[in-house]
Amino acid sequence: MKKRRIWLVAAIAWAVAIFIATHSPSSTGGHTQLLIKKLLGLSLDEAAFINFVFRKLVHLGAFGLLAVFLFNSFEKRKFLLAWMITTLYAATDELHQSYVPDRTASIWDVGLDSLGALITLALIKMLNQRSYKKS
Numbered sequence: 001m002k003k004r005r006i007w008l009v010a011a012i013a014w015a016v017a018i019f020i021a022t023h024s025p026s027s028t029g030g031h032t033q034l035l036i037k038k039l040l041g042l043s044l045d046e047a048a049f050i051n052f053v054f055r056k057l058v059h060l061g062a063f064g065l066l067a068v069f070l071f072n073s074f075e076k077r078k079f080l081l082a083w084m085i086t087t088l089y090a091a092t093d094e095l096h097q098s099y100v101p102d103r104t105a106s107i108w109d110v111g112l113d114s115l116g117a118l119i120t121l122a123l124i125k126m127l128n129q130r131s132y133k134k135s
Contacts, residue, residue, distance in 0.1 A: 004073050011069035015089055018062055022093055025102045029055060056112060063090055063113035064120030071121060079121050086117035 021027050029051060036054070037047035063086055070082035090113030098105035 004075065007069050007072035011066060011073055014062075014066050014069055018066070018089075018093060019096065022097050022103065023100055025100060028102045030102070059109055059112045060116035060119070062116070064116040067117035067120050068124065071124060079125060083114070083117050083121055087114040090114055090117075 025031075032055065033044075033047050033051040036042065036051050037044060040047070040050070042050065066089065067082045067086040070085050071078050074081050087110070090110045093113075094105040094107070094110050097103040
């Protein structure tokens with residue numbers, strides 16, 4: 001029981017961290033693209049491509065991690081609850097971004113966030129089944 005509470009606190013803290021990151025106008029695609037261009041000495045087109053890939057991987061990873069924290073917070077229906085809550089939070093985060101200057105909301109990003117959660121949860125399920133078969 002106590003471990004589940006720790007995981008829930010981690011999930012809430014991570015959700016707050018996502019909120020803070022997406023609230024910052026400095027975390028827009030344009031800002032990260034310029035940073036990538038300067039740091040790596042790339043052309044604008046090369047930096048745009050790297051920026052796109054990087055930002056999409058961040059979506060997958062950030063919401064995948066939120067799903068892990070939530071998954072470990074629950075006792076029953078862990079997979080479904082973790083995926084649904086992560087997807088709902090992704091949708092509310094995109095809505096939140098629509099009110100932040102220089103940020104935009106995207107239904108595609110919600111889908112990507114949900115996919116990141118789904119992939120991560122599927123990996124957890126596969127690893128759990130694999131370790132269960134070994135013992």
